[in-house]
Amino acid sequence: MEFIKKHKKIFISSLVGFCLLLFIISAVYQSEPTFFENSLGHVVVPVQQALADVSSWFSRQIGFLTNINELGSENERLREEAVLLRLEIDRLRLVEQDNIALTELLEISERYPDFPMIGARVIGTDPGNWHSTFMIDRGANYGIERNMPVLGAGGLVGRIIDVRENHSRVLMLIDDTSSVAVQSLRTGDTGILSGDIMLMQSNLLRMQYININADIQEGDEIVTSHLSGIYPQGISAGFVTQITNDLNSITKTAIIRPSVNFRRLEEVLIITEVFNVDFD
Numbered sequence: 001m002e003f004i005k006k007h008k009k010i011f012i013s014s015l016v017g018f019c020l021l022l023f024i025i026s027a028v029y030q031s032e033p034t035f036f037e038n039s040l041g042h043v044v045v046p047v048q049q050a051l052a053d054v055s056s057w058f059s060r061q062i063g064f065l066t067n068i069n070e071l072g073s074e075n076e077r078l079r080e081e082a083v084l085l086r087l088e089i090d091r092l093r094l095v096e097q098d099n100i101a102l103t104e105l106l107e108i109s110e111r112y113p114d115f116p117m118i119g120a121r122v123i124g125t126d127p128g129n130w131h132s133t134f135m136i137d138r139g140a141n142y143g144i145e146r147n148m149p150v151l152g153a154g155g156l157v158g159r160i161i162d163v164r165e166n167h168s169r170v171l172m173l174i175d176d177t178s179s180v181a182v183q184s185l186r187t188g189d190t191g192i193l194s195g196d197i198m199l200m201q202s203n204l205l206r207m208q209y210i211n212i213n214a215d216i217q218e219g220d221e222i223v224t225s226h227l228s229g230i231y232p233q234g235i236s237a238g239f240v241t242q243i244t245n246d247l248n249s250i251t252k253t254a255i256i257r258p259s260v261n262f263r264r265l266e267e268v269l270i271i272t273e274v275f276n277v278d279f280d
Helices: 003-008 009-031 035-111
Strands: 117-125 135-138 148-150 155-163 168-172 179-184 190-194 205-211 221-224 236-245 253-260 267-271
Touching: 035 148, 035 267, 179 236, 205 236
Parallel strands: 155 236
Antiparallel strands: 117 135, 117 267, 135 168, 148 155, 148 267, 155 168, 179 190, 179 221, 190 205, 205 253, 221 236, 236 253
């Protein structure tokens, strides 16, 4: 004991060194965890697992938000593409309609090759629910004159009633002040075709003063006659849809569906010839 007191420092240092050596050897060769390590593991592992779960949750949320933003951008891009596609479809539809209308006008010009014609675009109509006159973009500067006949896709539209330098006004057949001498293309039976305020809304015309013995039938094509004055003979005006005997028992009246659709006039042809300058 006396020896230990004298060499206390050496003894303690030797003991510490020995313990340290045992610790190192234990750390190197020990395969089983110590009680302290087990206890520490029970505390640390759940905390690490919780932190890992929280980190994973945040990662998922960030990923979800990122996907939401990407989906939002993608949806916006798709919406813009859809709008552009709809505009392109509408444009192509208009082009197709214009081509159809121009083709029909070409057919009309080929049907009446003996008449000089010039094309014009409808640029304005009368205000109101029904339009019996309209404006075209051709006037005196194109040689247009009053009373020149106007044709549309299918046949006769009307006549020029007012001419200015760069535009003109057209009176349609469907107007209740308009009238023209016509005949059946099949039989030659004649009558007077005129607009009717009661039929105007239905896009129909009335053919009056047909002889009671005339062989006019439903479906017959009605054309301008040699008595029409302002219009050349043989221009298609419409088709018979109904025939009735008048109360006077000497004439008939027919309801005529016009050859043209007066509600959809965009392009017309003007016959650049005046057939009766005295017609008013």
